[in-house]
Amino acid sequence: MRIPPALRSYTDGQDEVVLEASNVAAMLHALDANFPGIRDRVVDEAGRRRPYVNVFVNEELIGASLPEAKLNPGDVVHILPSVAGG
Amino acid sequence: MARSIKKGSVVVAVGTKKGGFLFHSLDRRKWSVEGPFNAGGAVYHMTLDPRDGRTVYAAAPMGSEPWGPAVYRGRAGEAPKATKTAPKFKEGSDLSVSRVWHIEPGPSDAPETIYAGVEPAALFRSDDRGDTWHDVESLNYHPTRKDWQPGNGGLCLHSVLVDPKNPRHLMIGISAVGAFETRDGGRSWTTENRGVRAGFMPNQYPEWGQCVHKLAWDASGDGAIFQQNHCGTYHRGPDGGAWTEVTKGLPSEFGFPIAAHPEQKHTAFVTPLIGAENRVFPKGQMAVWKTTSSGKAWRSHTKGLPGPRAYLGVLREGMAVDAADPLGVYVGTNTGQLFASRDEGESWKMISDFLPPILSVSAGEAR
Numbered sequence: 160m161r162i163p164p165a166l167r168s169y170t171d172g173q174d175e176v177v178l179e180a181s182n183v184a185a186m187l188h189a190l191d192a193n194f195p196g197i198r199d200r201v202v203d204e205a206g207r208r209r210p211y212v213n214v215f216v217n218e219e220l221i222g223a224s225l226p227e228a229k230l231n232p233g234d235v236v237h238i239l240p241s242v243a244g245g
Numbered sequence: 246m247a248r249s250i251k252k253g254s255v256v257v258a259v260g261t262k263k264g265g266f267l268f269h270s271l272d273r274r275k276w277s278v279e280g281p282f283n284a285g286g287a288v289y290h291m292t293l294d295p296r297d298g299r300t301v302y303a304a305a306p307m308g309s310e311p312w313g314p315a316v317y318r319g320r321a322g323e324a325p326k327a328t329k330t331a332p333k334f335k336e337g338s339d340l341s342v343s344r345v346w347h348i349e350p351g352p353s354d355a356p357e358t359i360y361a362g363v364e365p366a367a368l369f370r371s372d373d374r375g376d377t378w379h380d381v382e383s384l385n386y387h388p389t390r391k392d393w394q395p396g397n398g399g400l401c402l403h404s405v406l407v408d409p410k411n412p413r414h415l416m417i418g419i420s421a422v423g424a425f426e427t428r429d430g431g432r433s434w435t436t437e438n439r440g441v442r443a444g445f446m447p448n449q450y451p452e453w454g455q456c457v458h459k460l461a462w463d464a465s466g467d468g469a470i471f472q473q474n475h476c477g478t479y480h481r482g483p484d485g486g487a488w489t490e491v492t493k494g495l496p497s498e499f500g501f502p503i504a505a506h507p508e509q510k511h512t513a514f515v516t517p518l519i520g521a522e523n524r525v526f527p528k529g530q531m532a533v534w535k536t537t538s539s540g541k542a543w544r545s546h547t548k549g550l551p552g553p554r555a556y557l558g559v560l561r562e563g564m565a566v567d568a569a570d571p572l573g574v575y576v577g578t579n580t581g582q583l584f585a586s587r588d589e590g591e592s593w594k595m596i597s598d599f600l601p602p603i604l605s606v607s608a609g610e611a612r
Binding site: 200201212 | 337
C-alpha cells in the first residue's frame with residue numbers, strides 16, 4: 160500500500176507498507192492494526208470512503224465498496240486525495 | 246513554532262481559514278506571533294488550557310486535504326500534533342463526524358478531561374487529553390434528535406459550558422436546535438430554551454429548535470448564563486428557568502459571539518450585526534457593545550475600531566476575554582483583522598491585519 164504524504168505521520172514516515180489482505184477493506188484494517196488511527200482518515204464510522212479520498216488498485220479507481228475490491232498478490236493499493244479546484 | 250512564549254504572557258489563539266496563530270505579549274502592548282500551524286488548512290477553534298497554561302488544543306481537519314476531522318494537542322509555542330484518535334460515532338453508525346467545531350477544557354479537578362463539540366451535532370468527552378473519545382450518548386441520541394434540522398452554519402454543537410463550581414453541571418448549544426443542560430454529569434439532559442424566541446418558526450417559543458449562536462457563563466458564579474441567539478440576546482438567572490430577552494438597547498437582535506467578564510458579575514460583550522440577511526456591522530461601523538447589568542442596559546464602544554464604511558463581521562467563535570486586570574478583550578473579523586482592548590472594551594487597537602478570515606479567538610495566560 161502506498162501511503163500519501165499527509166498520512167505518513169501515522170507510518171513513521173514510511174511511504175509504502177506491505178500487507179496481506181484479500182480485499183481493500185481488510186487491508187485498511189490490517190494497516191490500522193499496525194498504525195492505529197490511520198483507517199479513520201480513509202473511511203468514516205460506517206466504513207464508507209471519505210468524500211474526495213480515492214482508492215486505486217494498481218491503476219484502477221475503485222468505485223465499488225471497499226470489501227468488494229478484491230486483491231491479488233503483488234497488487235499495489237494507492238490512497239490519494241481528489242484534485243482540489245477546477 | 247518556536248519556544249518563545251514567556252510565562253505570564255497573555256496568549257491569544259486565533260483559528261483562521263488558513264491555519265492557526267498564537268499571539269502573545271507580556272504587556273498587551275507589543276505582540277509577537279507564532280504560526281501558522283496547519284498552514285493552508287482551516288483551524289476551526291484553538292484554545293490554551295487554563296488548567297496548566299501550557300497545553301494548546303486545536304480543532305482542525307488533517308491538513309488541507311480531505312482526511313477527516315482531527316484534534317491537535319501541543320505545548321504553547323510548539324506545533325501541535327494530531328491526537329491518537331478523533332471524535333467519532335460508533336462503528337456502523339449512520340452518523341459521521343465531519344468537523345470538530347469547539348474544544349472545551351474540562352473541570353479543574355480532572356485535568357486530562359476535554360470536551361469536543363462536533364458536526365453533525367454531538368458532544369464527545371476525552372479523559373486522556375484527546376487520545377481517545379467517549380460518545381456522550383445521553384445527549385447525542387436524545388429523543389429529540391430525529392427532528393433536529395441544520396441551520397445555515399450546519400448542524401453544529403458549538404458551545405460547551407462546564408460549571409467551574411460543579412463539574413456535573415454542563416450546558417451546551419446547538420445551532421437551530423437550542424440549549425441543553427445536565428446537572429447529573431451527563432446522564433440526562435433537559436432542553437433549556439424557555440423564553441427564547443425562534444422567529445423563523447410558526448410557533449415562536451417551541452421547547453427546542455431555537456438557533457443559539459453562543460453561550461457564556463455570567464461571572465456571578467451562581468450558574469447564570471448569557472446567550473447570543475439568532476433572534477436576540479438573552480440572560481438566564483442562577484436558578485435556571487426561563488431566559489430573559491435583553492436585546493433592548495442593542496442595534497440588532499442578530500450577532501454571533503458573546504463573551505463574559507470572568508470576574509465582574511453581570512458583564513458581557515456582544516458584536517451585533519445588521520441581521521441574518523446581511524452579516525456586517527450596522528452603518529459600516531464596527532462596534533463592541535458591553536453590559537454591566539446582565540443586559541438591562543448596553544453601551545457601544547467604537548474607539549479604535551474601523552468605520553464608517555467598514556463592511557465586515559465577526560463569526561461565532563470570534564471574540565474572547567483574557568483573565569488580566571484590567572480585562573483584555575479580543576475580536577477577530579471575517580476579513581482578517583485582530584483587535585484587542587486592554588481596558589475592558591473601552592478602546593481598541595488592531596494588533597494584526599491581513600490574516601486569513603478569522604474563525605475563532607480564545608485567550609489565556611501562559612504559565
